[in-house]
Amino acid sequence: MSGEGWESIRAEVLRRIRIRDWPPGALIPGEEALAVEFGVARATVNRAMRDLADAGVVERKKRAGTRVAELPVRRARLDIPVIRQDVEAKGLAHGFEVLADRLLPAPVPVTARLGLPEATPLRYLETLHLAAGQPYVLECRWLNPAVLPDPPPDFAALSANEWLVTHISLLSGDIAFSAEAATAREAAVLGVTVGAPLFIAERTTFGLAGPVTFVRLSHAPGHRVQMAF
Amino acid sequence: MSGEGWESIRAEVLRRIRIRDWPPGALIPGEEALAVEFGVARATVNRAMRDLADAGVVERKKRAGTRVAELPVRRARLDIPVIRQDVEAKGLAHGFEVLADRLLPAPVPVTARLGLPEATPLRYLETLHLAAGQPYVLECRWLNPAVLPDPPPDFAALSANEWLVTHISLLSGDIAFSAEAATAREAAVLGVTVGAPLFIAERTTFGLAGPVTFVRLSHAPGHRVQMAF
DNA sequence: TAGCTTAATATGTCTATACATATTAGCCTG
DNA sequence: CAGGCTAATATGTATAGACATATTAAGCTA
Numbered sequence: 001m002s003g004e005g006w007e008s009i010r011a012e013v014l015r016r017i018r019i020r021d022w023p024p025g026a027l028i029p030g031e032e033a034l035a036v037e038f039g040v041a042r043a044t045v046n047r048a049m050r051d052l053a054d055a056g057v058v059e060r061k062k063r064a065g066t067r068v069a070e071l072p073v074r075r076a077r078l079d080i081p082v083i084r085q086d087v088e089a090k091g092l093a094h095g096f097e098v099l100a101d102r103l104l105p106a107p108v109p110v111t112a113r114l115g116l117p118e119a120t121p122l123r124y125l126e127t128l129h130l131a132a133g134q135p136y137v138l139e140c141r142w143l144n145p146a147v148l149p150d151p152p153p154d155f156a157a158l159s160a161n162e163w164l165v166t167h168i169s170l171l172s173g174d175i176a177f178s179a180e181a182a183t184a185r186e187a188a189v190l191g192v193t194v195g196a197p198l199f200i201a202e203r204t205t206f207g208l209a210g211p212v213t214f215v216r217l218s219h220a221p222g223h224r225v226q227m228a229f
Numbered sequence: 230m231s232g233e234g235w236e237s238i239r240a241e242v243l244r245r246i247r248i249r250d251w252p253p254g255a256l257i258p259g260e261e262a263l264a265v266e267f268g269v270a271r272a273t274v275n276r277a278m279r280d281l282a283d284a285g286v287v288e289r290k291k292r293a294g295t296r297v298a299e300l301p302v303r304r305a306r307l308d309i310p311v312i313r314q315d316v317e318a319k320g321l322a323h324g325f326e327v328l329a330d331r332l333l334p335a336p337v338p339v340t341a342r343l344g345l346p347e348a349t350p351l352r353y354l355e356t357l358h359l360a361a362g363q364p365y366v367l368e369c370r371w372l373n374p375a376v377l378p379d380p381p382p383d384f385a386a387l388s389a390n391e392w393l394v395t396h397i398s399l400l401s402g403d404i405a406f407s408a409e410a411a412t413a414r415e416a417a418v419l420g421v422t423v424g425a426p427l428f429i430a431e432r433t434t435f436g437l438a439g440p441v442t443f444v445r446l447s448h449a450p451g452h453r454v455q456m457a458f
Numbered sequence: 459t460a461g462c463t464t465a466a467t468a469t470g471t472c473t474a475t476a477c478a479t480a481t482t483a484g485c486c487t488g
Numbered sequence: 489c490a491g492g493c494t495a496a497t498a499t500g501t502a503t504a505g506a507c508a509t510a511t512t513a514a515g516c517t518a
Contacts, residue, residue, distance in 0.1 A: 041472060044473080060498090060499065062500075065497090074394070075309070077305075078456065079285070082300055165301055165303065176454065178453045179428040197408040271469095289469065293467095294469080
């Protein structure tokens, strides 16, 4: 076992799992036993094992002990960026223009996702984000006006995308990626041909006070979402 | 403060950040001070704060203290599934057929990603995965023969996708998503028209003994990758 | 004043001990 | 033998105290 601290214990346990000393499904010795073997306190072993459970390598249950995961799940962490950051990280200048800003009865797919009654009036914002002056992302957002302060913020100055993460208590939500053919509107705004493959990200977000927003991001061709694991 | 334990402390700190009691960029009181305020041990506060740092809500530095993140990053965790699991989770029958299995000099984009010399001979496997008999994913995989046992496994019996996660010590890698127009080959195999938008996932994986595999997954239309956060 | 050394400080981690909690295995009853 | 109670057990969490480590601020020298 090289090094010191809980990370070296995690490494050693991981090594034994990988060389199939402890094969998938096997029961790993208890924390007490490992603590004695490695000559550390149980809390230190606990820290290492909790980390492995977090990574999906082992599964832990009280009384039942710790088992090597049957089908080791590989987990990747995605940092959902604010679009401005995303663009600037590429060394490009970020800009945006608000194409639409109206109060509209939301269509059913939107109200359904947000758990609101049908045709609830929501603020519809259409924003085109630019990277180095070129169309980058078309952001179509439905925003629950109930979560906005009075008076509402000026989304022409700070994009809704950015205003939300810094001003609203976002609690939970989900994000989905897909590939879709460009609609006439998307094609016109993004400057591509109708039917061109677009990378689509759809997010639903909830806050303390209920549903906050549903947004659909249509990315210009070539967009990639990358994660390390 | 409701509840007990380190999670209630995390919740209370999060609450104060959200109501801008501690605005973005602000310095949060030290662990010692919070421990006194909440009437718990410093280790308990430490657990809560470490978790918040993990979630991207705060940034911690020794001696400098803990600050509220300027632009709170939202993180989502993606569980990368084995294709069979993915299909069966939808209640469909999984099948697959191997369309190609040859040793070929790998093209430059592949060797570059894997960090191998140009034109290294790699095992090229083309597998079509079926869900309920319908084309689901076209898997084009370049596999480093050096990591395979002798004799090599029979990928006609257990898909390479599944064999790898259960038999090779996968260490690290990355995954990228994009949208691309279907090539002639993809269109023919997946039963779509040329140019149809396809959801593409590309993964590079490394193991203890070096580069393992590069795989490109071309998903049939309608595929979504979903994550909660 | 620039550059180096040193001290102060907040987080990171470890230890030993204790109690809480979930889950299982065994026992006991009807 | 089915159903339910009980005890055993492994993990989950908390505590107080200690030392390690990174980083900043202050002080000291050339």
